[in-house]
Amino acid sequence: xxxxxxxxxxxxxxxGGMAGILAAGVMPTIISKAYGYxxxxxxxxxxxxxxxPQTGPYAAEGLDELRAQExxxxxxxxxxDGGMLNTFSSKALGGNGVLGKEVTFVTGDTQTKSDAARxxxxxMIQKDGCVMINGGxxxxxxxxxxxxxxxxxxxxxxxxxxxxxTTGKDRKRNGFRHFxxxxxxxxxxxxxxxxxxxxxxxxxxxxxxxxxxxxxxESMIAxxxxxxWETANKVLTPVGAGDFSSYITPVLQSGADTLxxxxxxxxxxxxxxxxxxxxLRDRQVNGKNFEIIVxxxxxLMAEGAGENIKGVxxxxxxxxxxxxxxxxxxxxxxxxxxxxxxxxxxHTCYVQTLLYADAVERAGTFDPxxxxxxxxxxxxxxxxxxxxxxxxxxHQCFKDVLVVKGAENPSNQYDTxxxxxVTPRAQVEYAPDHPMFxxxxxxxxxxxxxx
Amino acid sequence: xDAILLQILNGLDKGSAYALIALGLTLIFGTLGxxxxxxxxxxxxxxxxxxxxxxxxxxxxxxxxxxxxxxxxNPLTVNVSYMEGWFGPEIGQAIVDWSxxxxxxxxxxxxxxxxxxxxxxxxxxxxxxxxAEQILVTFGLAIVLQEIIKHxxxxxxxxxxxxxxxxxxxxxxxxxxxGGGSIIYPYWRMVYFLFSVAVIGGVFAFLQYTTFGMVxxxxxxxxxxxxxxxxxxxxxxxxxxxxxxxVAGMAGVxxxxxxxxxxxxxxxxxxxxxxxxxxxxxxxxxxxxxxGFLLGILQSFASMNEVKSIIPGIxxxxxxxxxxxxxxxxxxxxxxxxxxxxx
Numbered sequence: 204x205x206x207x208x209x210x211x212x213x214x215x216x217x218x219g220g221m222a223g224i225l226a227a228g229v230m231p232t233i234i235s236k237a238y239g240y241x242x243x244x245x246x247x248x249x250x251x252x253x254x255x256p257q258t259g260p261y262a263a264e265g266l267d268e269l270r271a272q273e274x275x276x277x278x279x280x281x282x283x284d285g286g287m288l289n290t291f292s293s294k295a296l297g298g299n300g301v302l303g304k305e306v307t308f309v310t311g312d313t314q315t316k317s318d319a320a321r322x323x324x325x326x327m328i329q330k331d332g333c334v335m336i337n338g339g340x341x342x343x344x345x346x347x348x349x350x351x352x353x354x355x356x357x358x359x360x361x362x363x364x365x366x367x368x369t370t371g372k373d374r375k376r377n378g379f380r381h382f383x384x385x386x387x388x389x390x391x392x393x394x395x396x397x398x399x400x401x402x403x404x405x406x407x408x409x410x411x412x413x414x415x416x417x418x419x420x421e422s423m424i425a426x427x428x429x430x431x432w433e434t435a436n437k438v439l440t441p442v443g444a445g446d447f448s449s450y451i452t453p454v455l456q457s458g459a460d461t462l463x464x465x466x467x468x469x470x471x472x473x474x475x476x477x478x479x480x481x482x483l484r485d486r487q488v489n490g491k492n493f494e495i496i497v498x499x500x501x502x503l504m505a506e507g508a509g510e511n512i513k514g515v516x517x518x519x520x521x522x523x524x525x526x527x528x529x530x531x532x533x534x535x536x537x538x539x540x541x542x543x544x545x546x547x548x549x550h551t552c553y554v555q556t557l558l559y560a561d562a563v564e565r566a567g568t569f570d571p572x573x574x575x576x577x578x579x580x581x582x583x584x585x586x587x588x589x590x591x592x593x594x595x596x597x598h599q600c601f602k603d604v605l606v607v608k609g610a611e612n613p614s615n616q617y618d619t620x621x622x623x624x625v626t627p628r629a630q631v632e633y634a635p636d637h638p639m640f641x642x643x644x645x646x647x648x649x650x651x652x653x654x
Numbered sequence: 655x656d657a658i659l660l661q662i663l664n665g666l667d668k669g670s671a672y673a674l675i676a677l678g679l680t681l682i683f684g685t686l687g688x689x690x691x692x693x694x695x696x697x698x699x700x701x702x703x704x705x706x707x708x709x710x711x712x713x714x715x716x717x718x719x720x721x722x723x724x725x726x727x728n729p730l731t732v733n734v735s736y737m738e739g740w741f742g743p744e745i746g747q748a749i750v751d752w753s754x755x756x757x758x759x760x761x762x763x764x765x766x767x768x769x770x771x772x773x774x775x776x777x778x779x780x781x782x783x784x785x786a787e788q789i790l791v792t793f794g795l796a797i798v799l800q801e802i803i804k805h806x807x808x809x810x811x812x813x814x815x816x817x818x819x820x821x822x823x824x825x826x827x828x829x830x831x832x833g834g835g836s837i838i839y840p841y842w843r844m845v846y847f848l849f850s851v852a853v854i855g856g857v858f859a860f861l862q863y864t865t866f867g868m869v870x871x872x873x874x875x876x877x878x879x880x881x882x883x884x885x886x887x888x889x890x891x892x893x894x895x896x897x898x899x900x901v902a903g904m905a906g907v908x909x910x911x912x913x914x915x916x917x918x919x920x921x922x923x924x925x926x927x928x929x930x931x932x933x934x935x936x937x938x939x940x941x942x943x944x945x946g947f948l949l950g951i952l953q954s955f956a957s958m959n960e961v962k963s964i965i966p967g968i969x970x971x972x973x974x975x976x977x978x979x980x981x982x983x984x985x986x987x988x989x990x991x992x993x994x995x996x997x
Contacts, residue, residue: 274664449954
């Protein structure tokens, strides 16, 4: 005790403590400055993180996304026929990885739950050193992971997320969405519905109770009421309800002649199938045939719903039956590898992966803030949607939107949907401060390079 | 009035599924004392028996049709069903069309075998272990089973339709004199309800009127005494496990046209079915059936817009609220025996 007193003065303890505190606080900054940004790749490889639902109600979409992401990595590394790299208007990528580094990937399971998705993304960022996170099949998940990537200083290239909020009130500088959104679905579908079903209808909405459902419903109500339609009722349903019969039967007594199913994935398969079982499509109400509308379609849902989707209208981001060169190249690559055509969620993840890699090549660095600059207001073509712009103001891609309906006479098992109209991009555009997208208060904030 | 009747009908078909699953759970708990969290997975495997039967009956050989193209632009490979080849187009199509009801013939032996394998291979090692361990191991088993199904059948729901003759709906309102078009109800849901009543009746009759059933009931009441009489009660209980698995499987098969089979459908039903068992009274077979139908109907009523406008979100919690109230007022459940799970 006396030795200690002799050897260590209070001043020395204070000095030592201060040095320790400074070292602990400042050194990481010094080290991070040496690297410059989160997960700067230093070896011969760079790792992408593919965060998709591998379990849960959207698992089928997630597994198809994963197929496309794997294909994108092959094409980036010069394996296979190159797919859309051959048709992409930007020629920065040469099939030799990204900035000379071989692309590798890790996967996470979002489980279609925000907390699980964040945990998976966090693990991929912290443990696996991912520079970019891509994928997902739910807007709730996309918004949660986008927020995490913003905090971590990582680029988030969203997968299938259709809520207005993703690039609306919850937009982030580090996040980018290629997929279209609820507003665009409404803007594309509205005029077609008016043409086919007339201007006097009473619509009943069944809506998935989360961010995507809410904004999808709001967008569809805006576009159908603009036609002169009346909204008979709007009912929120839990995600993964399974049996929707108790939500469907009140429709029969509501006086509605149109049911709008703001459902996706397995929920849409079940609600549509059960609506048909309850004879809704055989009914006549208000002197008109009862009609069902599914604003957001996917090929996998169409496959799951079987014959029930015949003649049912909806919208899509992309479809493998389009006739352009990019679509043909991707469908051929995907079809030869997996024996089936790609879904539109697979397409968006594939394109997002290539777009990120291309932006890195053009920026000459993996620094997320340089990548953000390269992607903002980037115009491109050859990726299956015609000319596209990644708008800098909200990081939303603007492109043509497809109005589709269930094929009446399918020629093969994958011919489930037919493209009714390619809605020109100008018809689905809106101002970045549109009230449905957070209004003037919505802001991307600052880019975060992390570290 | 129409709306109330319609919700009762909706509740009946949902309640039928709850009752069938809860009946199996109760049989296993009552005989073996095991809390089987893998029972929902058995329901799910049953539904996939319907899918398997549909695929078996739809087996086909391939013919290249040069006049048509596939999605890659290659000549189209057309599938020609063996059934149609063997029995002619009409009978062949009819057999394929009836694949769901025919799947019962496949489900009974398959599910009984799955049940025996589960009981002999895993669950028998946990008879004398705490309920918490039984729940953990059977829950783990459920996840393994659903992943196996996902591996073979994929993650997407697979449609398995009812026979064409039951595909539509009928005017129940007109049948009971309430006016045409007032209550429309799908044929298959009515078939499902009648089927579940028949299965439940069959299980009760088996337990009530056969010697085997009498021994099992005696074993449920006092296992040791029955054992002392020289009866191999364990073997009978194993058979009951197989029977419970077959009941869950049949429930799953017939539910396939209502809810397209998917690998996680078992989990969706499991939790609710457990609540049903607890409300009905652990170990009580009539309690499980009664609670299944009651809670199914109650859940349907809670989903009515009029009810939800008064208490938003009530449809999601009603079953649990009722469970809390019943367990507070009557801890052994509606028809539970004194002493079961009370300590």
